[in-house]
Amino acid sequence: xxxxxxxxxxxxxxxxxxxxxxxxxxxxxxxxxxxxxxxxxxxxxxxxxxxxxxxxxxxxxxxxxxxxxxxxxxxxxxxxxxxxxxxxxxxxxxxxxxxxxxxxxxxxxxxxxxxxxxxxxxxxxxxxxxxxxxxxxxxxxxxxxxxxxxxxxxxxxxxxxxxxxxxxxxxxxxxxxxxxxxxxxxxxxxxxxxxxxxxxxxxxxxxxxxxxxxxxxxxxxxxxxxxxxxxxxxxxxxxxxxxxxxxxxxxxxxxxxxxxxxxxxxxxxxxxxxxxxxxxxxxxxxxxxxxxxxxxxxxxxxxxxxxxxxxxxxxxxxxxxxxxxxxxxxxxxxxxxxxxxxxxxxxxxxxxxxxxxxxxxxxxxxxxxxxxxxxxxxxxxxxxxxxxxxxxxxxxxxxxxxxxxxxxxxxxxxxxxxxxxxxxxxxxxxxxxxxxxxxxxxxxxxxxxxxxxxxxxxxxxx
Numbered sequence: 433x434x435x436x437x438x439x440x441x442x443x444x445x446x447x448x449x450x451x452x453x454x455x456x457x458x459x460x461x462x463x464x465x466x467x468x469x470x471x472x473x474x475x476x477x478x479x480x481x482x483x484x485x486x487x488x489x490x491x492x493x494x495x496x497x498x499x500x501x502x503x504x505x506x507x508x509x510x511x512x513x514x515x516x517x518x519x520x521x522x523x524x525x526x527x528x529x530x531x532x533x534x535x536x537x538x539x540x541x542x543x544x545x546x547x548x549x550x551x552x553x554x555x556x557x558x559x560x561x562x563x564x565x566x567x568x569x570x571x572x573x574x575x576x577x578x579x580x581x582x583x584x585x586x587x588x589x590x591x592x593x594x595x596x597x598x599x600x601x602x603x604x605x606x607x608x609x610x611x612x613x614x615x616x617x618x619x620x621x622x623x624x625x626x627x628x629x630x631x632x633x634x635x636x637x638x639x640x641x642x643x644x645x646x647x648x649x650x651x652x653x654x655x656x657x658x659x660x661x662x663x664x665x666x667x668x669x670x671x672x673x674x675x676x677x678x679x680x681x682x683x684x685x686x687x688x689x690x691x692x693x694x695x696x697x698x699x700x701x702x703x704x705x706x707x708x709x710x711x712x713x714x715x716x717x718x719x720x721x722x723x724x725x726x727x728x729x730x731x732x733x734x735x736x737x738x739x740x741x742x743x744x745x746x747x748x749x750x751x752x753x754x755x756x757x758x759x760x761x762x763x764x765x766x767x768x769x770x771x772x773x774x775x776x777x778x779x780x781x782x783x784x785x786x787x788x789x790x791x792x793x794x795x796x797x798x799x800x801x802x803x804x805x806x807x808x809x810x811x812x813x814x815x816x817x818x819x820x821x822x823x824x825x826x827x828x829x830x831x832x833x834x835x836x837x838x839x840x841x842x843x844x845x846x847x848x849x850x851x852x853x854x855x856x857x858x859x860x861x862x863x864x865x866x867x868x869x870x871x872x873x874x875x876x877x878x879x880x881x882x883x884x885x886x887x888x889x890x891x892x893x894x
Contacts, residue, residue: 444505457543504539718755720771724762727751735778740767741785750781755848768798770805777805783815784886786860788842790852799867806893812869813890819854821878821885835883857887864891 722728731737731751739750746752746760753763753770765771767785780802789798802812817839825831842851855863861872869891877887 444509457547504543507535507539717769718764718766720763720765720769721757722763722771723757724751727762736772736776737779738770738772738777738781740780740782741788742783745783747781768801772805774804775807777810778807779811779813780806781813784817784884786814786816787851787853787855788848794853794863795866799863799869803868803893808893810893811890812864812893813888814860815886815888816855816860817851818856818878818885818887820856821887825885831885839884855887857889860889861891864889868893870894 728751737750739747739752742750742752742754742758742761743756744758744760746762751762752760753765753767754761755764755766757764763771767782786794786798806812819840822831822836822839826833826836840851840854843849857874857877861874864872870893872889872891875888875890879886879888
């Protein structure tokens, strides 16, 4: 049908008068091509409300094409036929042409009105198409976002499936544990039943024991009362004993004072009485004697360290030397006649020894002698009374005179208990430098030791 209409339109377009209007109308409308193009485009996009209106307008145009346009063409064909039949009759033509023109003008006016309406519909359709494109873009963006959300959801689904697998494994293990626990529960029920029987038997024993316990509590209360009475009696005895102890302490203190007095009297008589040695007689020298041979040999291998004039205070790690064979003494010898050769000793230590020698003997004999015994790098280490600290404390009223006199001059109870010298850190440092020692260092000074203030000094042989 459409093909036939197109053939008819092409033939009419060749007519001399009407054909011109037909060609103009076809050129303006081009309705079939526009509709085909839009319908092809609409198949790939969702149909919006505006698109629905456009399709409705297109359906209206299709109705115009299939019904009204053929009528119009038929009218044009009649006009053309009348024109052809009246070509031989000019009068007829003169009469019929105005009528035909009026009819054509009226039809053209209707066509122009329809063309205007069609243009308005096409403008609306264009706007609707733009809106549809915007809707299509929004739909595409929503579709892309939905794809991303779908991908994330798939990943979450995968993770959830993995977790579900783990939970299934845990559930299987839990089922096994539950089965095992049920078995244990069954065995526990049997044990509980047995224990209940034992508990029933034990309750009787507990009641019996409770009765015995009550009896024990009563006995304990009686014993507590007896203990309180004994404590009171003991307190009385303790008070009496303290009084007796105080009396005994007073007696012991008196006896100790008498013993000290007798000791001093005996020592005085021994030194200055009729039994004392004659004036000018030299005191006896101690014979050198090694009491600990094994210890001496070990010290020769590991390093000789001497503690001179040790008395009753022997030191570990040293060869303890004194002129008396006291407990802990390893070598009996005079401190200026030691059984060692030159540069053989690693360290010489003495505590409260140097004050027993006069100044000249120290300077000329004893300190040079010790310097010669030491190895290169060996150390001389001494502790002596700190005369400077004692005199300062005495002048400030914090040190008794009797203590000061006895420390400076010695107790003088026996031949070796006399002091012939006193030192300060500066004076002894100078003596050591004069004897050949180097780097004298005062380790401590003004240190309280019993009734004495002392200082400690060290020097080395370079």
